[in-house]
Amino acid sequence: MTNPPDALNTLQSKPLNTIFLLLAGVSGLMSVAIAAADNHLLPDALAPGGQVLIDQAILFQLTHAICLLALFFTFPSAPTALKATLRLSAAGFAVGLQLFCLPNYWLAFHGPESLGPFSLLTPIGGTGFLIGWAGLSWAGLRYAATN
Numbered sequence: 001m002t003n004p005p006d007a008l009n010t011l012q013s014k015p016l017n018t019i020f021l022l023l024a025g026v027s028g029l030m031s032v033a034i035a036a037a038d039n040h041l042l043p044d045a046l047a048p049g050g051q052v053l054i055d056q057a058i059l060f061q062l063t064h065a066i067c068l069l070a071l072f073f074t075f076p077s078a079p080t081a082l083k084a085t086l087r088l089s090a091a092g093f094a095v096g097l098q099l100f101c102l103p104n105y106w107l108a109f110h111g112p113e114s115l116g117p118f119s120l121l122t123p124i125g126g127t128g129f130l131i132g133w134a135g136l137s138w139a140g141l142r143y144a145a146t147n
Contacts, residue, residue: 020090021072027065027097031058034105050108057104064093064129067136078139079146085139092132100125 035058038046046054071090078086099121106115107122115121 016087017072017075020068020094023094023097024065024068024072027061027068027101031061031065031101034058046108047111047114049112053104054108057101057108060104060129061097061101064097064132067093067132068097071136079143081146082139082142085135085142089132089135089139092128092130092135095128096125096132097128098125099128 034054038051038054038058068090071086071093075083075086075090103115103118103122103125107119112119
């Protein structure tokens with residue numbers, strides 16, 4: 001009987017890198033498409049206060065898509081000791097992209113009461129972003145300490 005892979009092996013899997021690259025591409029595409037639609041097609045479709053939410057979601061989605069892309073290309077040459085931390089950062093960014101940006105897009109069109117209890121997804125997504133940035137900071141400190 002074989003043992004299931006431990007968490008570190010799962011975090012070091014090649015398919016996970018592929019998912020992060022795919023998510024970076026889809027997120028970049030989505031944020032640019034929504035920004036274009038917002039500027040040209042949807043100005044009257046937003047709920048009251050929705051413009052602030054959609055602008056914030058576009059900014060966060062595009063910024064963190066670029067972060068995922070940078071981590072994807074940084075990962076192969078990163079020291080082995082930093083790879084798990086970099087993967088944690090990428091996972092935090094990925095969670096944030098899904099749980100922060102997508103609910104904000106929904107709220108921008110449907111209003112603040114439309115998500116009900118699912119409105120709690122947004123702060124969880126924000127926490128994912130924080131975990132991503134904290135992991136990246138930790139990796140930077142560890143890199144500086146060893147070089």
